[in-house]
Amino acid sequence: MLLAPVEADRLLSDLWDQLDWKQHEIMLFGRKVAQPRLSAWYGDPQARYRYSGLQLEPLPWHPLLLGLKNKLEDHLRHEFNSVLANAYRDGKDSMGWHSDDEPELGAEPLVASLSLGSERRFLVRTKGDSRSTGIWLEHGSLLLMKRGCQEIYQHSLPKTQKQSRLRINLTFRQILNQFPP
Ligand SMILES: O=C(O)CCC(=O)C(=O)O
Ligand SMILES: [Mn+2]
Numbered sequence: 001m002l003l004a005p006v007e008a009d010r011l012l013s014d015l016w017d018q019l020d021w022k023q024h025e026i027m028l029f030g031r032k033v034a035q036p037r038l039s040a041w042y043g044d045p046q047a048r049y050r051y052s053g054l055q056l057e058p059l060p061w062h063p064l065l066l067g068l069k070n071k072l073e074d075h076l077r078h079e080f081n082s083v084l085a086n087a088y089r090d091g092k093d094s095m096g097w098h099s100d101d102e103p104e105l106g107a108e109p110l111v112a113s114l115s116l117g118s119e120r121r122f123l124v125r126t127k128g129d130s131r132s133t134g135i136w137l138e139h140g141s142l143l144l145m146k147r148g149c150q151e152i153y154q155h156s157l158p159k160t161q162k163q164s165r166l167r168i169n170l171t172f173r174q175i176l177n178q179f180p181p
Pocket of ligand 1: 084086095100113122137155157169171
């Protein structure tokens with residue numbers, strides 16, 4: 001657990017009120033579909049990110065995200081220059097199987113994933129294997145996807161029929177390789 005429950009409660013409500021949430025359209029099997037979650041990309045000006053056919057220009061650091069980034073950098077002794085914020089409004093919002101392996105993250109990224117709000121099951125599987133393991137991501141918890149993880153494993157956040165309220169997830173990342181605008 002990285003954050004005390006009161007601090008995590010406050011962050012959940014402030015981030016929901018203050019971040020620039022958008023429902024993006026992504027390419028899925030050659031078709032444009034609305035992503036089943038809201039997202040916002042914040043970071044240093046050069047930290048542009050492409051995934052699932054989206055090209056995200058970073059919004060300037062929000063003070064709450066910058067505070068968390070500094071705290072994580074001290075805690076992990078690792079630098080981040082960006083964060084993907086995701087909001088899952090209820091159990092119907094989700095994220096399909098993938099690895100965070102876009103070229104701009106470099107060969108062996110370290111991704112720090114902070115969860116706030118409704119607890120959801122995060123699934124992990126070895127690439128090419130249909131069996132998966134679930135991890136419950138609690139309010140205020142930090143999950144580290146360490147170097148080498150993205151090469152071997154995929155992860156997802158499946159839909160759930162259990163009563164699920166707002167969940168916000170912040171994945172802090174380091175964008176390395178830049179591509180032309
Ligand atoms: O919401 C989560 O816990 C995971 C999100 C994720 O994997 C991603 O945005 O790349
Ligand atoms: Mn991911």
